[in-house]
Amino acid sequence: MPRPTGPPIGLALTRTAKAVSRAFDDALAAAGGSLPAWLIMISLKTRSLGNQRELAEAIGIRGATLTHHLNTMEADGLVIRRRDPANRRIHQVELTDRGETLFRQLAAAASTHDQRLRTGFSDEEIATLEQLLRRLQHNVSGEAHDRASRSDA
């Protein structure tokens, strides 16, 4: 139990995340997009998500908020929603050609931002950081009261 812990680790995490997110959002805005739209698109491209609830979960927002963003993106012609014929409760979300184009533009901006973020970091340090972040997330994810897991791949 208690060690003479320093400043809360969550505090450093929150401050860093806010600063990084803000800089990233600025970079995406300059490329004609936004952070939520980017998160939605990259999740659509890189993950196999069955429905909007999982998509919202992957992004870290609530379903209602996702609906809001999808409305905007659909109005902008970036995505289309269509009912899954096999389960008409589900809306399948797909990128349009226009969405694909914007995705590539944002991917370029994101890559530049990511290079900037990685300045001075070795590959090993990045891997360490990713592993530490995964373990933090695991520690607050519900049942994680027992012991830290070794879920690095």
Next chain:
Amino acid sequence: MPRPTGPPIGLALTRTAKAVSRAFDDALAAAGGSLPAWLIMISLKTRSLGNQRELAEAIGIRGATLTHHLNTMEADGLVIRRRDPANRRIHQVELTDRGETLFRQLAAAASTHDQRLRTGFSDEEIATLEQLLRRLQHNVSGEAHDRASRSDA
């Protein structure tokens, strides 16, 4: 092409920070507080901040948002604002006795949360994480621009 970088490191950072912040906010709410109020109070206690602008900066919110929270907290009797006699543009913010009491309660909740967050982490790993976070923040903080004209897509 620089390096065959994996998934954007900012993405992992954002996802983890959201999950951790949400769990922390829940813990603070159960203790009768909120995340913004906690951030304000701990910043008041542990930092020497000259004015509200610096306070907002330390927390990672805008001045207008800080004003909003201070209004609520002042209405709840947690803080008082008084004009600095030496520079009447400045509002000095101080915790009231009631604010001190709530601060201790939230500090207990925060400590519990922090212990949970540190589950499975050695002191050395925590130090490593803090250092990596600091470096990430530095990389997006203004002058830290590589200005590498690598136009990768």
Next chain:
DNA sequence: AAATAAACATTAGATATCTAATAGTCAGGT
């Protein structure tokens, strides 16, 4: 000294996010 600019906080209005309630669809039990 007066005028102008700068710094600080607040206010006003817009946008994003959340929770709770609602509507549509499917699965299971009787």
Next chain:
DNA sequence: ACCTGACTATTAGATATCTAATGTTTATTT
């Protein structure tokens, strides 16, 4: 078959945050 409950997404209303504009005070310039 039909009711009940669970699941999915949306809508409605509340809260939080942001940017831009404003008011007040201080600093600078002429």
